[in-house]
Amino acid sequence: MRLRLALLLALALAGGAVAADRVSPASPKLPASLSAAPAAGILSCPYLTDPRATSYIELANIGTSPAEARVGISAQKGSALTIPVVIPAGGTSGVRVPGTASDHSSAVIEYSGGPVVASHILFVPQATIPAPRPAGAAAASCGRAGGSDVAVTGATTFGSDANLALFNPGSADADVTVTLIADGRIIQPLRLAQRIVPAHTRRDFRLGDFAFNVRALTAVVHANVGRVGAEILQRSGKGVELLAGQAPSTQAVAISGQSGDGATVGLAVTGSDDAGVDASLISGDQQTSVAGIPPDLPPASSRVLQIPARAGGAPAAYMFEVTVGSPVVASTTWTSASGGSQDTASLPAATPASKWGAVVAAFDPGASTRAVIVNPEGSATHVHVTTIGPKGLVVQDLTLPAGRLTDIVVGRGPGTFAVLVDADGPVVLALRSVAFARGRSPESFAVVGEPFTPPTPEAVLIDPRAGVPAVVQPS
DSSP, rough: HHHHHHHHHHHHHHHHHHHHHHHHHHOOOOOOOBBBBOOEEEESSSOOTEEEETEEEEEESSSSSSEEEEEEOOOOOOEEEEEEEEEEETEEEEEEEEETTTTTTTTTEEEEOOOEEEEEEEOOOOOOOOSSSSOOOEEEEBBBBSSSSHHHHHHOOOSSEEEEEEEEEESOOOOEEEEEEEEEEEOGGGGGGEEEHHHTTTEEEEGGGTTOOOOOOEEEEEEEEOOOOEEEEEEETTEEEEEBBBBSSOOOOOOEESSSOOOOOEEEOOSSSOOOEEEEESSOOEEEEEESSSSEEEEEEEEEOOOOOGGGOOEEEEEEEEEEESSSSEEEEEEEEEEEEEEEEEEEOOOOOEEEEEEEOOSSSTOOOEEEEEESSSSOEEEEEEETTTTEEEEEEEEEOOOEEEEEEEEEESEEEEEEEEEEEEEEEEEEEEOOOOOOEEEEEEEEEOOOOOOOOOOEEOOOOTEEEEEEEOO
C-alpha cells in the first residue's frame, strides 16, 4: 500500500511540473538578428595546369558590392595552395598560378559578397614527344561542378592528343564512370568504370589509350556518387585547345567565333533513345535551316558539319532543338592563322538564359577581344551590355532581332575584360581573344559565359525561445 501511494504521489508531482511548465511565463527573448545572405558560390577549373605550361586565372565581380574570393589550387603532394583575392564591385582580378603548383593541378574558387565569374588560361609550349606539336593558348570558363552527367565533346584522337581531366571539388570522394561515344559507337572501357576521384583531387586519362584514331569523340562522365567537373586538353598540329564540359540538353546553342575554312560544329546524342533534332544556322544577317542532319538521330550517334563562310569569316552559331527523345551536346572548333602560325579555339554549346557573365584576358599588345551575343528566339529582345576593362565600365543598349547575333568589340591590347549581359529574353554569350605576333606564342582562345540569376534575398532570424536560426523569405 505504501509503495502504491508513493508511486501515485510521484506521478502527481510530475504532472504538476508539466502543467506548471505549460502555463509558466515564456523565458526572456534572446537577441534577434536579421541579415541578408550575400551572394556566394563555388567555381572549379578542372584542367588548370599541364607540364611546362603557364597558367592564369581571371576573375570578375559582376555585382554591385565588393566580393571576396579564395582560390584553392590542388596539389598532388603536400598542402594545397590558397590565394585570397578581393574584387571590387564591377572590377576584375588576375592570378598567375605559382610555379610551385603541381603539373596536374585544379582550382576551386570560393566567393561571397557578390556574383563572380572566372576563367582559366593555359599557354602550352612547343612539344616534340610523343609527336611534334606547336605551341598555343587555350582557355575555358570555370564553372560549377556538373550534375549526374557531364559531357565533353568535340575531341579527336586522329593525329591528336586528347587528355581528359576529372576534378572533384567536394569534400567527399566521388565515384564516376566514363563512357566514350567514338565515331557513332559506344565504348565502355573497364578501366573507366566506377573510378574513384578523391576529394579535392584531379584524375587524368589519355583518351587515345581507349579510342585510337577516332575523328569525333565525346566523353560522357556519369557521377554514381558525388559531382565532378571535366575538361579535355587537346593538342594537334593546328594548336592547343581546352574542351569544357557541359550538361546534355534539349536546347543547345553552339557559337563559333569564326566561320568558313577550318570552322566546324559537332553534335552528339548522349541518351539511350533516338533524338529528333531541328537545326538552324544563325548569323548577323539571317537564320537558315541546316541540311545534313537527319530528322531522327540514333543513340550515341554524332555528326560533324562545316560552318559556311559568312562575310569576312564573321562569327556564326548553330541552334539545336530536340523535339523528342534523348538530349544532345554540341561544340564548335575553328582555326585562326597569321604569318605562318596558327592556333585553334573551341566553345561548348550552352542553353539560352537572360543573364550572363564572362571574363577573359589578353596578353599581347596586338590582341583583339570581342563578345558574341546570340538571340535564338523567335522575337526581338532588348540587351543591356556592360563591359568591364582596364579603362573602366562601358555600357550600351541594343535590340537584337529574332534569330540574329551581334559581334561587339570588347577591348584591344592586353588586359582583363569582362562582359555582363542582361536581356529581356533568352540569349547566349561568348568571348574570344586573338593575337599573332612574331616571336611570341599564338593567342587564340574563347570562353562561353556563365548564366546566373541574382540571389533571392534571405533573412536569418533567431527563434526567441529556442535560439535556433531559421531561414525565412522576407516579404
